[in-house]
Amino acid sequence: MNVSNASKYLEDHGINATYQRAIIYSYLYKKKNHPTADIIFNDLKKKVPTLSKATVYNTMEYFHKNNIVQVLTFEDGVRHYDADTKTHIHFNCKQCGMIYDFHTNIDFNNINGIDGFDIDKRFINFEGICKNCKMEKTK
Ligand SMILES: [Zn+2]
Ligand SMILES: [Zn+2]
Incomplete structure (x- = not known):
């Protein structure tokens, strides 16, 4: 899913699709590796220099609240995200x-x-x- 498809997907789910949100969702959808917010941030910060760690954390929790991602927790106690709900x-x-x-x-x-x-x-x-x-x- 590219960024413009992600943007449309977010809008279809009633989410205001800012550029950063669309990039984050597109990344998560393509990666399929259940990353943590830290991993998402580290991978995207080169591509999106204006991105902050707080934005990634808040965006992921916001996506979760809107049921477009699921949160997984394992023994490491860290929240992992999955675009496959x-x-x-x-x-x-x-x-x-x-x-x-x-x-x-x-x-x-x-x-x-x-x-x-x-x-x-x-x-x-x-x-x-x-x-x-x-x-x-x-x-
Ligand atoms: Zn292994
Ligand atoms: Zn999964």
């Missing part, structure tokens, strides 16, 4: 800290909970050692 499984590598998307045919909307409970959000997290770290170990 559909329920999907995340795998967090204990060694390198990378977060991978796992795809499945499970229909998460069809999992029955307890009567009388309303489910707003569903998080399914796996933890372990990723393939790359495993290969490093056996070298």
Whole structure:
């Protein structure tokens, strides 16, 4: 998604699409690596010198409040962001800290909970050692 598409996407979701917001959303959508606000800031500051860390933090929380990104937290306690808001499984590598998307045919909307409970959000997290770290170990 390029910056002008991102801008349109934000407007379609009722968000005032400033240039910086559109750049941040476009970045997050393309990266798909579940970055933290710090990582987003460090990657974008060269491209957008006027960007501040506070803007990135506030923008991400604003996107989250408007349900166009989901927030993931793992053992590192830091907020990671994902532009894919559909329920999907995340795998967090204990060694390198990378977060991978796992795809499945499970229909998460069809999992029955307890009567009388309303489910707003569903998080399914796996933890372990990723393939790359495993290969490093056996070298
Ligand atoms: Zn790893
Ligand atoms: Zn994801």
